Amino acid sequence: MPTNRELFFYLQKEGLPNSVITFVLQEINGFDRLLLAQNFDREIKDFDALKIAIGRYKSGEMIEYVFNKAYFLSFPFYVNKNVLIPRQETEQLVVMAIDKIRKKFSDKKLNIADVCTGSGAIGISMARELANHKFFLSDILEEAIHVANINLERAELKNVVTWVGDMLEPFIKNKIKLDVIVCNPPYIEDITTIDQKTWKQEPHLSLLAKPETKYYEIILKNYKKVMNEDFLLCFEIGENMEKSLTEILEIFGKKVIYSFEKDIYGKTRFLFIENSLK
Ligand SMILES: C[S@@+](CC[C@H](N)C(=O)[O-])C[C@H]1O[C@@H](n2cnc3c(N)ncnc32)[C@H](O)[C@@H]1O
Numbered sequence: 001m002p003t004n005r006e007l008f009f010y011l012q013k014e015g016l017p018n019s020v021i022t023f024v025l026q027e028i029n030g031f032d033r034l035l036l037a038q039n040f041d042r043e044i045k046d047f048d049a050l051k052i053a054i055g056r057y058k059s060g061e062m063i064e065y066v067f068n069k070a071y072f073l074s075f076p077f078y079v080n081k082n083v084l085i086p087r088q089e090t091e092q093l094v095v096m097a098i099d100k101i102r103k104k105f106s107d108k109k110l111n112i113a114d115v116c117t118g119s120g121a122i123g124i125s126m127a128r129e130l131a132n133h134k135f136f137l138s139d140i141l142e143e144a145i146h147v148a149n150i151n152l153e154r155a156e157l158k159n160v161v162t163w164v165g166d167m168l169e170p171f172i173k174n175k176i177k178l179d180v181i182v183c184n185p186p187y188i189e190d191i192t193t194i195d196q197k198t199w200k201q202e203p204h205l206s207l208l209a210k211p212e213t214k215y216y217e218i219i220l221k222n223y224k225k226v227m228n229e230d231f232l233l234c235f236e237i238g239e240n241m242e243k244s245l246t247e248i249l250e251i252f253g254k255k256v257i258y259s260f261e262k263d264i265y266g267k268t269r270f271l272f273i274e275n276s277l278k
Pocket of ligand 1: 083084085086087090115116117118119120121122138139140141144165166167184185186187205206207
């Protein structure tokens with residue numbers, strides 16, 4: 001059997017990215033990153049499984065779907081083809097949202113929703129960090145909520161409930177008043193702007209919106225039905241959406257304060273909206 005080191009360099013020569021090779025070696029050995037480094041010269045545990053996984057990756061399958069796993073803020077989330085693979089920029093949304101929540105609400109007990117939750121990556125990561133608040137995770141797709149429930153069990157959280165439903169409907173129906181909504185909705189109108197691997201494998205329900213602002217508008221037009229007076233809305237947005245979303249926000253005049261913020265690559269990818277101060 002080859003060692004992890006031999007395989008690492010062999011796969012590197014074959015053109016696989018280091019991040020994918022490391023992910024595969026970790027999963028096949030059942031190691032975390034540190035254990036892999038400590039056992040780099042050991043023989044690989046299951047060479048046949050590795051060959052199958054690499055074969056699937058080479059034929060185009062995303063490595064996260066091959067192993068039904070995606071790391072998000074270091075937590076191993078279960079994923080399958082009913083949910084989007086959570087992205088790095090979304091990790092930044094979570095970190096920024098937590099920071100804003102702490103600053104705005106200090107010790108108040110809050111109701112926080114992750115609308116369009118998919119795998120539950122946003123809501124579950126936030127609930128792990130903000131254990132005193134109550135979290136509601138919702139998605140229109142029952143299969144996505146099934147995935148979120150698996151992740152909820154893995155995270156052993158007691159402060160989270162999940163609902164199947166269309167955007168704000170579950171909250172209206174259950175008469176829940178929220179303090180915070182965090183949402184990464186579908187926002188792709190032009191499919192030529194996304195990469196082919198994503199289009200072929202990830203659920204179209206997670207990606208498509210026509211117009212691109214559709215789901216933001218649903219929340220903005222209905223937020224008063226579900227939000228408390230002091231509220232915060234946190235959105236991930238597409239790269240070129242600042243203008244179209246600003247036009248929608250103008251109808252609120254001075255009733256709300258909003259800011260667009262950039263990701264680590266300097267692209268405008270987040271929108272935060274809150275009530276204006278009395
Ligand atoms: C871009 S994905 C985001 C998934 C996850 N929150 C993340 O950031 O990785 C959008 C999610 O919205 C869900 N969705 C699509 N239309 C919806 C609707 N009308 N109401 C609620 N959820 C919807 C999809 O099923 C999908 O899980």
